[in-house]
Amino acid sequence: MAQVLPAERDLRRVIGDGDGVPDGEVEGLDEQALVDLYRSLVLLRTYDERSVVYHRQGRIGTYAIFWNHEAMQAGAVHALSDDDWIFPSYRESAIGLLRGMPAATVLSWWRGHPAGWWNPADYNVGSICVPIATHVPHAAGLAWGKKLDGEPSVAIAFFGDGATSEGAFHEGANFAGVMSAPLILLCNNNQWAISTPLSAQTAAETLADKAVGYGMPGVRVDGADVLAVYEAVREAAERARAGGGPTFVEAVTYRCAPHATADDPRAYIDLERVEEERARECVGRYDGYLRRLGVLDDALTEEIRGEAAEMLRRGIAEAESLPEPDPAVVFEWAYAEPPPALAHDLAELRRVLGGSLG
Amino acid sequence: MAQVLPAERDLRRVIGDGDGVPDGEVEGLDEQALVDLYRSLVLLRTYDERSVVYHRQGRIGTYAIFWNHEAMQAGAVHALSDDDWIFPSYRESAIGLLRGMPAATVLSWWRGHPAGWWNPADYNVGSICVPIATHVPHAAGLAWGKKLDGEPSVAIAFFGDGATSEGAFHEGANFAGVMSAPLILLCNNNQWAISTPLSAQTAAETLADKAVGYGMPGVRVDGADVLAVYEAVREAAERARAGGGPTFVEAVTYRCAPHATADDPRAYIDLERVEEERARECVGRYDGYLRRLGVLDDALTEEIRGEAAEMLRRGIAEAESLPEPDPAVVFEWAYAEPPPALAHDLAELRRVLGGSLG
């Protein structure tokens, strides 16, 4: 095997700044594809911004904001085929939208409604993973299983900078290396794990440097550059499909919003830095790129935003129109054939609910 | 911080082959120190070889053989001061001997006798760790705690190649990196985890490559070259004491014996390779080095071996002369003040033991 070197230090970038830094280009992406990617970015952005509002309005519960993380999500998904499997964390809760999942499903998840569960096989999207890094072995296992069957599918797991400290990340990555599983480890390095900065998370210089310890290539990209992410993931997927095994992609960005709606980052974050980062956020940068390229104008932007807004409007209405779940749901689903004790429990619960305290 | 590069590919060696490859030298090791190191090697070898016999004779239970691992154990311990803490796995069960622990204590451990427990603070040697890699965080915590107190102690954790796949190894190593804890991670790469070869354990090219992911230097040494191990550990300890944080040392050797007395490696191991490795085993190599240097002769060898044999003879006699433990021991020690229920349990047990089935 060729020697695996530590990851490139420099962040790969495609999008310029419309000024001194020239725009690059991604081979094979035609105008339609470029606009579709924009559509996905706007959809995710709209979902995220509306969700914060819905939370304030009491329509959904606690919500993990992903503002300025849209590029790595959309860039990655567009670089994959629909047969490829996505394993999201809570930070990528709405990534299923890019695979046709109704907004109402994701909103239901955040509304604590069982309509928020889905069958992963319907979209090739795993469940939203709440316990940090624990889905990395799932993605490795899925990829290994597909490889055993000779199927060309690859898997991608999304996780944060903090997640790299967990044993589950390590074991999953190492398994993938050993099995030469077609897996992409997409690390969303937003430089914070709630209030814990990257410097308190690891002494590694870059997270992508961890790749060498698993015998896989590590790549660093600007996570707010949707085309850079696209290109890196496409490369990784091609390598994986060709039998080259897993790749670690570190997408570097910055968390510009609270960790979740319940969090107040003012106690720990550098607010000036947040302002800077907000100014170079990912949707605006791609918007500028497309306009410089002449494939986007106000009218098209308007149309795309309108579509997304409409989808969310319908989504929340649909989610809110769902009936409250029946108590029976508590007892279903955990087992293929629920044990008799559970049926008895439900009957008892119904009896008590039917009664009163009087 | 300076860029941490992946570990050196080549194994560091000091001892030559008495033929084409010349002997090196370790600065600061005088004749006395060289002979002391030999004494430790021989003590460990004698302990190990006697233990296999004692097992066959039914004097001790299952035993994890460390033949050809003596150099990394003795080399490392001699490079440290007595204030430094050692965290052994079952493969380094007798390492306490190098700190003055009686052989009877270690033999008792393998005899399933509670006289095999010791107070780690008496020797600065942690308990023999049975569950793989789980002591790595202990060593990291100890080192971090010593650093908080401004004490110059460093810690060393011994673990195997297989252990690097465990989450506990990862979490401990990462903690040590972040805390810049004075820790040496000494990986005994004997290329097998029971029947699992290194190639099925990791896709990394070298285990020392894992260091870069924790932001620490990685070093590879010939694990059967006691002087190379000594030098690498001394360097690592100096760096740690100077505030430079942890180091990963990969000591490469080859398991020439069964994993433990219960194991039969013929089903999986390459017996020719074992023969080759046995021919270059670590005690003989150092013996040759010292003879070429003129500090060892047959008389001294004889004397040192005799001493070690005598220590083991006394050790097993002492272990065997210990009274069988009292049932009360089952109920002590788990809590500072055993809960009342345990006292009651003991009384009941004594009552039943006193009775009969008649």
Add this chain to the structure above:
Amino acid sequence: MFSEGRLAELTLAEALNDALHVELERDERTLVMGEDVGRAGGVFRVTAGLRDRFGPDRCVDTPLAEAGIMGTAVGLCMAGWRPVCEMQYDAFSYPGLDQLITHVGRYRWRTGGRMEFPITVRMPYGGGVKAPELHEDSPETYYVHTPGVKVAIPSTPADAKGLLAAAIRDPDPVVVLEPKLHYRTMRGEVPEGEHVVPLGRARVAREGDDVTLVAYGSMVPLCEQAADALAGEASVEVLDIRSLRPLDEDALLASAAKTGRVVIVQEAPRTLGFAAELAAILAEKAILDLRGPVLRVTGYDVPFPFWKLEDYYLPSLERVVDAARRLLAF
């Protein structure tokens, strides 16, 4: 129980925070560690102010690694420290179970009782807070079954402070589960300064003669409500277990002897929830006192549900009252 006398009106979270301030002040070998306990003061603000007051070495933001937290705490003890570890939520303590079972609970024993491991592990637990999956578990069984550790679960602000202080001072590892439902919503009088509630003593929260409701943590106030609801019908005793290990068996047996009727209420799934142990003790030692079956009102043997359903899962006032009535009518 000792304390200095003056009282303050605090929430349960404030009482815990107070305990940490007092104990860190009292013993400079004590340190707090965990995810987000420092800069942010904990996601529930239980560790607020500690980093400013005691510095980042004694209130440590650790890497995101629960096994690493538990494991380095073992090493810190060997270096003479007394670590208080936070697990951010109940279900996020599970990655630390291996260290807890194989080392935290066994290391003292493994040294022949010659070395101490005074680790405190504290975490918010329990449901009713409308949070996403795995934020509402009641994991006490995993801890209570594990030899070598002790487990306390307070139900009032005063006990929260006192039991946490006892845990920190205890020479053995103690897991403290804090009812997160009541972190901010329950207020009560809490002794100022040093305040210790010894482990191993239950508390009669309400005296009564006809039936005993046994509970701990967030189920205690529920049982008190049930006692109120049953006021006209029966005299209800409420026993707050407080310390699950060591357990105050005498208090349990005394109450069972008095009322002869016992309902045990627990939020965790039924099978092998702590109510099973309490019921087993009654079946073993109180069989002649019991006037009817020992009833359990518990969570169900399924994962804690999506929060729109959590009120069906959690023991409710209706279910507790119903059980008590069934037992009274037995």
Add this chain to the structure above:
Amino acid sequence: MFSEGRLAELTLAEALNDALHVELERDERTLVMGEDVGRAGGVFRVTAGLRDRFGPDRCVDTPLAEAGIMGTAVGLCMAGWRPVCEMQYDAFSYPGLDQLITHVGRYRWRTGGRMEFPITVRMPYGGGVKAPELHEDSPETYYVHTPGVKVAIPSTPADAKGLLAAAIRDPDPVVVLEPKLHYRTMRGEVPEGEHVVPLGRARVAREGDDVTLVAYGSMVPLCEQAADALAGEASVEVLDIRSLRPLDEDALLASAAKTGRVVIVQEAPRTLGFAAELAAILAEKAILDLRGPVLRVTGYDVPFPFWKLEDYYLPSLERVVDAARRLLAF
């Protein structure tokens, strides 16, 4: 229970090995994975011959990482595989507990019951084998308390084969604990070919009228010895629970109704060992049938001791007989 009729005389380990051969042959989506299961055929040789027969892709030597084994098994299920995971020893399954609790037991539920996770986790368990620390644990409580998983513990070679087959065919995750004490020392008649013992059914190992000894796994033969020892004094029923979850409550209650006297024998530490659940069920549902206390004979609430002491820790013939006599004399 179905099987093809012919019988072979096998050890318990051989019976398990036979089950794996039959099930891997029967369903080509089934694979075996774990540490040293391939080249070495398992440290107890339970997986011997599988790698040669089915190839290294269906009998996989994994990296040394129990959480990784459990976690990749979840992913393998999503790809349509049916993994049978070996944990090398009881106590080495603890690093996998987090995956088991948060994912193996919950993933089906999390898909609204739409995706199956037919994972089998098998491991040797229990003491009496004179092994070093952490090689003799009885961890069933951690598994039985966890929603979404099932747990079986065989006590004979035939049940070992049949329950393992049932576990592998089950659409849900099943943990099978194998009494390592009897791997090689117990022989028995085992049906050849396909042989399935359904989960959820207890087995009356010995019929009797005066007292019931309830047990599972390696405690069953001990209870049978106790029944022999008591032969002149009392007619002893021995109930082998076999399937801890789902539990055959009816069999338990029927036996309690018949004898009115129940002693439960378990090797795990007492507090919240599975005997507690059985006793709690009796206290809840059999109170009018019981003629005396429900007694538990168990391991103690301490770590499993150094092996020179293990005979004091483990339930012994003397302790079981003593408990039965005390109960008969009650």
